Structures are given as C-alpha cells and as structure tokens.
Amino acid sequence: MKTHVPGKKYHNLVATFPLVAIKAESQHSSAIEVVAELHSRRLDSDEEQYLEALGILIQHYENIAYPRDWSDSPLQILHDLMASEALKQVDLARILSETSGRASEIYNGRRELSKSHIKTLAEYFQVQANLFLGLAPMAVSSNPLAMVNESKTKYVTSTKSAARIKNSGPEAKSNGKITSARKKSIEKRGG
DSSP states (O other), rough: OOOOOOOOHHHHHHHHSOOOOOHHHHHHHHHHHHHHHHTTTOOOOHHHOOOOHHHHHHHHHHHHHHHOOSSSOOOHHHHHHHHHOOOOOOHHHHHHHHOHHHHHHHHHTSSSOOOOHHHHHHHHHHHHHHGGTOHHHHOOOOOOGTTTTTTSOOSSHHHHHHHHHHHSSTTTOOOOOOOOOHHHHHHHOOO
C-alpha cells in the first residue's frame, strides 16, 4: 500500500492547529472549528490526512471528557435524535416511508423497529445501527467527518461535535433549538 507523504497544505494546517493531545475544552472547541471549516469544502489528500489525525485526537479527548452511557433504550435514543433535529412524528413517518399511524406506533413504543427502519434511521441520523438495537457502537472511525458524512462509517462520537460540524457545512440547515433537558440527555450519552 502506497502511503501519502504530507505536503505543504498538511504542514500549513499543522502550523495553524498543531496535532497534539487535546486536554481542554477550549482546545476541543478549536479542533471542532477546524474540522467544521474543512468539512465545508472538497478536501485534497493533504487535508484528508490532517483531518484523519485530528479526528484521532478529538476522539481520544471525547472518550475521556464525554464518557458514554449506552443504557438508554433504542426508543429513547430515537426520541433524543429526533429532538436534536426538531423532528416530530410526522417527520418520522416521512423518513421511514410509513403511514402516520405506523410512525405513531413506533414513536410510542407499541411497534418494534424493523431491520429496514433501523437501516433507514441509522443513515438518516448518520449513526451506527447498533444504537437502535440497544447495543453500544462498534469501533469508532478516526475520521471526524464520519460523524456527519453518509458515505463514511456511521458512529456517534460527541453529538455536540457532530451537530456543530453538520450545521457548519454548505448543506447546513436550521432545525430549531434543542431544549436544555434534551441537550443534557444527549450530552450524557455522547457529548
């Protein structure tokens, strides 16, 4: 396998935001801003390589600073993800291509999610399907764009970080505000 030798853009990025261990929230916020800025454009191989290394540093910090609690039920996770995007039951029906009655049954826990529903929700919210099966996510990718990019591995790292990155890109949209109670619930699980 041929490895990419970092070029001038990579070194300029390192000079702007050095690739050192992130030990404080302020460093973490700055790192997320760098990721958000890179996410807003098409990357070359230098930028991708830098982003991969920065992603590893972000993930390491988040694993320590935002320990995950995967004890919430898949239904609670669905509710929290929907709240984070200001979605309602009618939106769930649209996302799942189901009737409003069926979406209501799913939303209220009277009907289990099918494999097709789980796959659709994982793709829509850009998380691992394991979350809807009541399991913790599998190994985490080192690429922070995987948090928000459908073509990459899906996982939840820090929901707060993912939202900041997702909402900074060219396709960013305003979906409303997260209530403080919901935000705390989301942060309890993953930041």
